[in-house]
Amino acid sequence: DPVLVYSTYLGGSGGDFGLGIAVDSTGNAYVTGRTFSLDFPTTPDAFQPAFAGGLNDVFVVKLNRRGTAIRYSTYLGGSGNDAVRDIAVDEKGSAYVTGLTDSLNFPTTPGAFQPGNAASQDAFVAKIERR
Numbered sequence: 001d002p003v004l005v006y007s008t009y010l011g012g013s014g015g016d017f018g019l020g021i022a023v024d025s026t027g028n029a030y031v032t033g034r035t036f037s038l039d040f041p042t043t044p045d046a047f048q049p050a051f052a053g054g055l056n057d058v059f060v061v062k063l064n065r066r067g068t069a070i071r072y073s074t075y076l077g078g079s080g081n082d083a084v085r086d087i088a089v090d091e092k093g094s095a096y097v098t099g100l101t102d103s104l105n106f107p108t109t110p111g112a113f114q115p116g117n118a119a120s121q122d123a124f125v126a127k128i129e130r131r
Contacts, residue, residue: 006067012037016059020087022095027065030095032087035059035075046074047107047128053079054103060087060095060128072130078103082124094129 010016014037022030034056042049051057057077064071076082080103088096100121107126108115114122 008063008067010041010061010063011035012039012041014038014040016040019084020097022087022089024089024093025091028071028093029063029065029067030087030089031059031061031063032084032095032097033059034083040073040075041070042073042075043070045072045130048075048077051075052077052082052103052105054081056081056083058082058084058097058099060097062093062095062130072128074128076107076126076128077101078106080104080106082106092129094127096125096127098123098125100124 016035016037018031018033020032036056038051040059057075061073062071082101084097084099086098101124102121104117
């Protein structure tokens with residue numbers, strides 16, 4: 001018979017939508033989606049601790065294997081609309097997310113292949129790891 005191992009809410013006071021999940025070799029769950037919440041729960045060491053604007057931002061959360069604690073949680077987005085489409089995790093626990101953005105200030109890193117938005121909507125790919 002099936003057994004519910006864990007189940008938890010994840011979100012703030014606005015609309016929050018989980019759109020992708022990946023699990024690493026130790027059972028930690030990496031969840032991504034979009035949020036309209038200005039108070040989505042982020043961790044103190046978050047890459048982006050605050051909502052950046054637009055209608056929605058992406059969120060990336062790592063939950064422990066029991067679903068009882070957040071290892072990290074961050075917004076990812078700019079002042080426009082940002083949406084995630086997929087997530088993957090490598091053997092070292094780095095999360096890779098992809099989606100679309102119309103933000104002109106979506107966060108990019110030094111030396112990025114394409115550091116700026118070239119159209120009304122561009123795809124994005126981001127790697128997130130905890131150091």
